[in-house]
Amino acid sequence: xxxxxxxxxxxxxxxxTELRAQRNKTSTIAFLNGDLVNNEESVSSGLSCRTFVxxxxxxxSTSMAKTDSVDELIKKAETNAMFMAKMKKEKGEEVSxxxxxxxxxxxxxxxxxxxxxxxxxxxxxxxxAYIKEKYPDLKSSQVIVAFNELEKNLTNSFxxxxxxxxxxxxxxxxxxxxxxxxxxxxxxxxxxxxxPGDVLNRKDEINEKIxxxxxxxxxxxxxxxxxxxxxxxxxxxxxTGVLAHEAIGHPAEADLVKAGSVAGNYIDEKxxxxxxxxxxxxxxxxxxxxxxxxxxxxxxxxxxxxxxxxKGVFKGFMNNRELAGFYNAEETGNARAFAYNDEPxxxxxxxxxxxxxxxxxxxxxxxxxxxxxxxxxxGQADLTSExxxxxxxxxxxxxxxxxxxxxxxxxxxxxxxxLKTVDMVSDEFHVGTTGFCGKKQRxxxxxxxxxxxxxxxxxxx
Amino acid sequence: MNLSEISEYCVKKLNxxxxxxxxxxxxxxxxDELVYENDKFTLMRSVxxxxxxxxxxxxxxxxxxxxNKLEKEDIDLACEKALATAVAGKEDEAxxxxxxxxKVTKSIGDEEANRDGMYKMIDTYVEEAxxxxxxxxxxxxxxxxxxxxxxxxxxxxxxxxxxxxYYNFGTLFNAQEGKNSSSMxxxxxxxxxxxxxxxxxxxxxxSLEETTQHLHTKKVGHTxxxxxxxxxxxxxxxxxxxxxxxxxxKLLQKTSRFQDKIGEKVASxxxxxxxxxxxxxxxxxxxxxxxxxxxQDLEIFDKGVLKNYILGLYGKNKLGQEKVTNFASRxxxxxxxxxxxxxxxxxxxxxxxxxxxxxxxxxxGDFSGIAKNSFYIKDGKIQFALxxxxxxxxxxxxxxxxxxxxxxxxxxxxCHLPYFGVDGVTIS
Numbered sequence: 001x002x003x004x005x006x007x008x009x010x011x012x013x014x015x016x017t018e019l020r021a022q023r024n025k026t027s028t029i030a031f032l033n034g035d036l037v038n039n040e041e042s043v044s045s046g047l048s049c050r051t052f053v054x055x056x057x058x059x060x061s062t063s064m065a066k067t068d069s070v071d072e073l074i075k076k077a078e079t080n081a082m083f084m085a086k087m088k089k090e091k092g093e094e095v096s097x098x099x100x101x102x103x104x105x106x107x108x109x110x111x112x113x114x115x116x117x118x119x120x121x122x123x124x125x126x127x128x129a130y131i132k133e134k135y136p137d138l139k140s141s142q143v144i145v146a147f148n149e150l151e152k153n154l155t156n157s158f159x160x161x162x163x164x165x166x167x168x169x170x171x172x173x174x175x176x177x178x179x180x181x182x183x184x185x186x187x188x189x190x191x192x193x194x195x196p197g198d199v200l201n202r203k204d205e206i207n208e209k210i211x212x213x214x215x216x217x218x219x220x221x222x223x224x225x226x227x228x229x230x231x232x233x234x235x236x237x238x239x240t241g242v243l244a245h246e247a248i249g250h251p252a253e254a255d256l257v258k259a260g261s262v263a264g265n266y267i268d269e270k271x272x273x274x275x276x277x278x279x280x281x282x283x284x285x286x287x288x289x290x291x292x293x294x295x296x297x298x299x300x301x302x303x304x305x306x307x308x309x310x311k312g313v314f315k316g317f318m319n320n321r322e323l324a325g326f327y328n329a330e331e332t333g334n335a336r337a338f339a340y341n342d343e344p345x346x347x348x349x350x351x352x353x354x355x356x357x358x359x360x361x362x363x364x365x366x367x368x369x370x371x372x373x374x375x376x377x378x379g380q381a382d383l384t385s386e387x388x389x390x391x392x393x394x395x396x397x398x399x400x401x402x403x404x405x406x407x408x409x410x411x412x413x414x415x416x417x418x419l420k421t422v423d424m425v426s427d428e429f430h431v432g433t434t435g436f437c438g439k440k441q442r443x444x445x446x447x448x449x450x451x452x453x454x455x456x457x458x459x460x461x
Numbered sequence: 462m463n464l465s466e467i468s469e470y471c472v473k474k475l476n477x478x479x480x481x482x483x484x485x486x487x488x489x490x491x492x493d494e495l496v497y498e499n500d501k502f503t504l505m506r507s508v509x510x511x512x513x514x515x516x517x518x519x520x521x522x523x524x525x526x527x528x529n530k531l532e533k534e535d536i537d538l539a540c541e542k543a544l545a546t547a548v549a550g551k552e553d554e555a556x557x558x559x560x561x562x563x564k565v566t567k568s569i570g571d572e573e574a575n576r577d578g579m580y581k582m583i584d585t586y587v588e589e590a591x592x593x594x595x596x597x598x599x600x601x602x603x604x605x606x607x608x609x610x611x612x613x614x615x616x617x618x619x620x621x622x623x624x625x626x627y628y629n630f631g632t633l634f635n636a637q638e639g640k641n642s643s644s645m646x647x648x649x650x651x652x653x654x655x656x657x658x659x660x661x662x663x664x665x666x667x668s669l670e671e672t673t674q675h676l677h678t679k680k681v682g683h684t685x686x687x688x689x690x691x692x693x694x695x696x697x698x699x700x701x702x703x704x705x706x707x708x709x710x711k712l713l714q715k716t717s718r719f720q721d722k723i724g725e726k727v728a729s730x731x732x733x734x735x736x737x738x739x740x741x742x743x744x745x746x747x748x749x750x751x752x753x754x755x756x757q758d759l760e761i762f763d764k765g766v767l768k769n770y771i772l773g774l775y776g777k778n779k780l781g782q783e784k785v786t787n788f789a790s791r792x793x794x795x796x797x798x799x800x801x802x803x804x805x806x807x808x809x810x811x812x813x814x815x816x817x818x819x820x821x822x823x824x825x826g827d828f829s830g831i832a833k834n835s836f837y838i839k840d841g842k843i844q845f846a847l848x849x850x851x852x853x854x855x856x857x858x859x860x861x862x863x864x865x866x867x868x869x870x871x872x873x874x875x876c877h878l879p880y881f882g883v884d885g886v887t888i889s
Contacts, residue, residue: 032713036551037775040525041542046510059506063529080505087502087580117524118549125551140714176716176824183716183824228684228851228889258499259600259633265640341508380818382644383635386849388831390820408823410830412849459819459829459851459889 004047006155009070013157015081016097017051017074020298021065021153022340025167027196029120031143034128038144041117046340049077055095056084061341097321098331101159102302104295108166109149112198120145120196127173130207135175135214139183142174147196150338150444152298160300166293168192168444169199170434171206175213179221184407186220186375186393188213191434193291216375216393216405223405224396231458232370233411234363234397234451237430239376239389241447244278244351245437246379247387247415249447252280252308252316253334253346253439254323261383262416266314272419277354278309278449280318282333290350291433291446294333298344303333312419320346338441345440353449356425363424363453365400371458372397373411385415410459424453464489465622467513467531468614474540475517476616480547482518484558484615484753487511490608493574497583497602505576515543516558522550555778559753561618567748570626570653574606578655582630586659590634594669596676600645602632613753621753627745627874628652630659634669636676643675646815646834648694651745651874664693664871671815671834671846678848681837684889688811688864689852690804690838693871693878695814697792700734700878702822703856704789707761707769709776716824718857719767728765729863735760736771737793737877744874747790759786762860793877797866801880804865806841812888813838814852826856832888854886 004021023045030038047065051058051074058081060073115123124143131141149167154160170191176183190209192199200206235243251261258264282303283293294303299321306318319327320335323346335344364372377390389411396403431448462470464487475483489511496504513536514527524546528539583602590597608626613619631649635642650663660666691699711717719727738747738756750756752774760768771789772782805813812835819830832852837844860883867880 032710035553035713035779036523037713039523039546039550040527041546042527044512044527044529046529056502057504059504061508061510063510063512064531076507080507083576084502084505087584116549117546121549121551140716176714185716185824228853228887255498260598260635260637260642262642341510343504343506377820382833384642384644386644386831388818388820390830392820408820408827410820410851412831412851414849457849457851459853 004065004153006153007161009067010155010157013051013074015051015053015078016157017049017077018154018156018299019047019049019070020337020340021047023151024339025149027117027120027147029117029124029145031124031128033140034132036121036124039117039121044339047073048340049073050343051077051081052097053078053081054085056081056088058082058084059343095322095325098325099158100302100331101300102296103161105163106295108164108193110194110198112194113201115195115197115200120200123200131210137177138175138217139178140176142172144172145196145200146170146172148444149195154298154300156300158300160296162296162300166193167195168433169194169196171200173210173213175217177217177221184217184220186213186217189432189434191432193433219405220393220407223407226371226406226409226458228459229457230455232367232453233456233458234367234372234453236374236451237428237448238432239373239391240353240449240452241351241432242376242379242389243387243415244353244449245348245435245445245447246381246389247385248278248308249280249348249351250381250439251383251385252318254317254319254327255346256383257317258323258326259383262385263314263317266416267316269314270312271314271416272309272312273422274311275356275425276309276312276419276422279352279354280306280308280334280348281350281352283349285350285352291431292349292444294336294349297333297335298337299335301331301333301335303349304330306332306334318346318348320344336443338443342441347437347439347443348445348447350431351445351447352431353452355427355429355450358424358426360426360428360451363426363451364397364402366424366453367397368399370397371395371406372402381415386412387415388412411456412459413456418454418456421455422452426451462531464610464612467536468612471513471515471536471540472614472616474537475515475544478540478544480517480519480544480616482558482616484516484613486514486611486613486753488609488611492608493576493579493606495576495579495583495604497587497599499600513539515539517543517547518556518558519544519547521552521554521556522547523553523556524548524550555775557774557778558615558617559619563619563621563754565621565623565748565755568624570608571606572626575655579604579606579628582655582659586632589660590669594673596636596638596673597634597669598637600633600635603630605629613749615753619753621749623748625748632665634672636672638676641676643672644833646672649873653744663873675834675846678846680848681850681888684887685810686885686887688808688882688884689814689886690808690811691814691881691883693880695816696878696881697876698817699856699859700792702828703860704771707771707789709772709779712770712776712780718826722767723770725767726765727767728762728860730765731797731863731866732762732765732860733795734762735793736789736791738791740791740793742793742872742877743791750785752785754785756790759789761789791875794866794879796868796870797879799865799867801867801869804867804880804882805838805843807865808838808841811838812836812847812850812852813843817852822856827853828856829853851889852886858885859883
């Protein structure tokens, strides 16, 4: 898309307008028990225009974009906005957009070894052979390499200009093991920003992950079912992250606050213990760049950290240009679109609960009868902050010590109640690079933090 | 070049490049979307996109490549990339493309979006909902018009030419009184024309009424094992989890609970389920399987007996089955003999199970999660709306304990399902 520069193409637009040229590349290979069952690549690109006419948004996109067809696309978006204006019954107060701009350019493609699809398949074959030889007792195994790359070129009427390209590669491994006619499965994730050649060469880290995954599936096969009820638990950084994203992050998105999310009632109110601080970081944490670096969003707004909870007190929302004006708040730059033909929505970036000072082993020793939950599957939450997550790997804690593994279970609760039970926060810090969010559109996100000791409702058999 | 010419060009080009078999979909996809959020219309969006999806088999190795450009140099590059992807693949005799006798030509739906109809539908829905259900807040409502024209050709001689358009209406809502708020609820349906309003062609009225009752919820307060009446919306999700056990993935992994069970009774005699992909009962039919073969009616369960797996070409070949049966779209479960009220009257203690919010069931079908938008039933009557309530059970025990399905049917344009009564779920 760098070859399709959008700069200077808005000269004929009479209204606030954004123009975004974007290209998404994906590649997936999937092996099931050594058979290659999926082998595909795709490239999708095009141009979109969003315009704001008399307080109404119009959007149009085309995959057949050319420089000389930009005016036509802008006109189509304006026609859509004017359709909205024509149908509007009540002429309310028009929302004005803050006139702010920002410029940014960055290429995140690494300088590592270039891997073709053939190279990735060869890598997959070797990994399957390694797994088969090292773990012959597995009932089945899957190896999936998924690559995606988002390349965007943006300009708007306020003068913002951006170009960035962000690749991400994730290796998924799924192990299934059968014992006493019961099959258990666990899934491992290894993801980094970068093209496959920059990520899959971390052989030692990957083999260590796979060894841990095998230990987990064996432990789980010999595990027990969790006992239902409200329990003292420790949730790992992976579970903390999904909790932060689903149960607290979504209700704190300004569009969902406007839609009635419970977070709208909690500004400056205590929603957690003093140990809980949660921030949606734009791009950097403690000087280190995070997995989803958003220096500029798709409305051309500079990405800024959004402090959601500070020492247990709920402080604010993540917003876009329009809702920053509506709530009279500083723009956070959370508006992002996944594909060229998607409109920007308020999306989380790197949603993190800040680490504390406790040691994990001290936290475990504090629990007489509870659980240590390590890995989660899917999760859902309501705008009331009621949440549910599947837990795919965890251990009992009995008298301050880890016990048997537990089989698949579910944890649930009301996040703004649960945060009030957090009485220890570990000094660990782990942020995932594998997450996708599905709020209307798909979007790469990242979340994480430390381990939390708290109380949640555990589902039993 | 038009779509047909592009498809022909690609198949010819791939043949010249040395492909053994090739299959090409060339599509023009257009949609208009009108969005209402939080008391106002917020967006009109138009998307015009093309796509070329290429499948190539070379030396029993398969590759796929997709691009959304129609310039000759882009098409040539896509063909070369698709072949290179296949050459890089792994040999497997199970890879295949649709047989040459596949010839499907269909054209349905409006040629252009009825934008005024879309606007009026949302506007009327919001107005009627606010009058009939004053505590309901419509958080969003959207109406989409989709139009897809697809030409599929392959090197066996198959040719499909499908033009399809339809509308979709979706809405998200909750009840709110002061700071007291219910959980969010949602529903959507596909439709062909604007002859009927939202409440006439959907069960949204019932959903809004039930959500109103969820302003005031209670917990059951004790743990019990009893009956659950799954709403059709809840059943839809459960069926997808069960049908995974009939698909290629689990059958190949030998982790399916239905492994080698064709012809065997695996569920209650009350369970009959079909896939009727082209049936007129559905506003949005499916004419082709994902392999490009004309979709056929499929019996999945007949009076509790497992009739078919859900297999594409690869799964059929890999597992040595006789026929391609994929895919389980447009699920059809016939109406039962009891009314919903009669079903409720048979429940001594249980729940009306509105939606399941839970993790994926384990390999054995054990599930646990939250019963959302649900009600407590005691002594044959619905007692109160439930707050955070855990439910657990086993998928396969559920279909074996099926004790009734309702006369009332939910049809959202893509499925036709009744209320579904099961036993043996644990509520805590």
